[in-house]
Structure formats: structure tokens, C-alpha cells
Amino acid sequence: MHNTMxxxxxxxxxxxxxxxDLISPVGAVNNGVEFLEDMGADAGDEAIALISMSAQAAAxxxxxxxxxxxxxxRDPNIxxxxxxxxFDNLITADGKIKQNWDARAVFADVELPEGFCKILTATLxxxxxxxxxxxxxxxxxxxxxxxxxxxxPDAAPRAQVKEALAVELDPADLDxxxxxxxxxxxxxxxxxxxxxxxxxxxxMVTFLIKRA
Numbered sequence: 402m403h404n405t406m407x408x409x410x411x412x413x414x415x416x417x418x419x420x421x422d423l424i425s426p427v428g429a430v431n432n433g434v435e436f437l438e439d440m441g442a443d444a445g446d447e448a449i450a451l452i453s454m455s456a457q458a459a460a461x462x463x464x465x466x467x468x469x470x471x472x473x474x475r476d477p478n479i480x481x482x483x484x485x486x487x488f489d490n491l492i493t494a495d496g497k498i499k500q501n502w503d504a505r506a507v508f509a510d511v512e513l514p515e516g517f518c519k520i521l522t523a524t525l526x527x528x529x530x531x532x533x534x535x536x537x538x539x540x541x542x543x544x545x546x547x548x549x550x551x552x553x554p555d556a557a558p559r560a561q562v563k564e565a566l567a568v569e570l571d572p573a574d575l576d577x578x579x580x581x582x583x584x585x586x587x588x589x590x591x592x593x594x595x596x597x598x599x600x601x602x603x604x605m606v607t608f609l610i611k612r613a
Contacts, residue, residue: 536552
């Protein structure tokens, strides 16, 4: 098993992924502003709508990245229902993926370990990546184990995600598609949590989060 210390390769790839995911909405905001500058009052509501929608998409992605990768995710004041709302903001723009779980019901009276909401955010991101044609994400919690379930047409984990989560890949073999599960595996260990693919098949993928 590879040493879990994050080296420069992982940091570079993680930065590349974040920048890649932000280029599209930020670029759309810029295009909308340029259109307004060129057309003035003739730009109409279309340019305003483009700017508003793109700005909301960029803000949603930044918030998810902050929770998954930054210190904000381990803030004890952050609760699962906050994660549900933030992730909903992320997937609403595209509209292909829905959430079908009630965070307050699933985690009612549950004492969660430090960093859990960070790992939950990262796992929801993993689930979304399993659904190229859209679908629904559900979350359950029972006997100290949390399951994030992605279901939809052709839902399946990407190649080597299982190994990346287990931090079994050499950083030199990573690419922007695998750096997120790799970083999630490292962060999980930091907080004493294991994240694994429990089941995959029949257009459904189940991720399991439990104490290490």
C-alpha cells in the first residue's frame, strides 16, 4: 500500500480538477458580461439569465469543494442537512441527478465523528460521477454505517476508483479522474473513516462509510 502522504503530484492534479470544473461556469459569466458590454440594453434578459445561472453554478461548485477539500468540512457546526442542501445546489443546475433522502430523518439523534460531513460530501461527489445518464442518490445510516447509493441507467464506478479509494495507486499513475477518490481515501484515513465500494452492478453503486 502506498504511503498516504500527499505529494506534489496529488496536489497538482487536485488543483487541475478544481480549475477544470470551474472553467465552464466562470467562462460563461465572462461571456455574459462581454455580451452585455457589447449589446448594452439590447442584451435583454437572456444575458442576465446566463450570468445569474453560471454564477450560481460556480458558487455551488466552490462550496462543495470547500467542504470536501478544505477545513470547512470538518467544522462541527456543519450538519448532514447542510451537506444535502449544498450538494442539491450543485446538481440542480444540470437536473439529471436527484437526491431521494431526508438528511434530518437519516441522521436524527446520530452522533457523528469529526470530519464525517467532509467525507459525506466527497462520497456524494463520487456517487454523482457514477451516473453518466443521471439518476438518483440515496443515503442511509444504520448501526454506525452510512451507505451512499447511486442508481440510474448504466450507473457504474469508473475504472480503478476502488483502488484509488484504498490508496493503492501510485500518485504517478493518477489522473484528474482518479485524484478525487484518491484524496477522499486519504482524508478518510485522517479522520478514522473507511470509504469503500460495497456493491456495484445492475445500474447501482453503493458506497460504504464506516469507522476504520
